[in-house]
Amino acid sequence: MSKSIGRVAYRPVGVLLGIAAGTVAGAIFRQVWKVTAGDGEAPNAIDEDRGWGEILAAAALQGAIFAVVRAAVDRGGAVSVRRMTGSWPD
Numbered sequence: 001m002s003k004s005i006g007r008v009a010y011r012p013v014g015v016l017l018g019i020a021a022g023t024v025a026g027a028i029f030r031q032v033w034k035v036t037a038g039d040g041e042a043p044n045a046i047d048e049d050r051g052w053g054e055i056l057a058a059a060a061l062q063g064a065i066f067a068v069v070r071a072a073v074d075r076g077g078a079v080s081v082r083r084m085t086g087s088w089p090d
């Protein structure tokens with residue numbers, strides 16, 4: 001099979017996996033924030049009562065979690081597409 005078949009097969013899978021990854025990453029971030037900061041709510045960038053350090057730390061943690069979850073989900077999706085189609089999506 002050609003590479004284009006793997007790419008076409010991956011597109012709808014990739015969209016759905018992207019949505020799922022964002023949802024999972026958000027849930028993981030909220031739980032990690034509760035444990036690490038001892039606070040129920042992560043700070044919002046425009047929260048007047050939170051300092052720069054806390055806001056930037058939360059943003060960095062959230063970004064790292066999202067990137068790891070997204071990479072794991074994308075890789076798993078690509079492996080699944082290769083198993084189904086015989087070709088790796090580009």
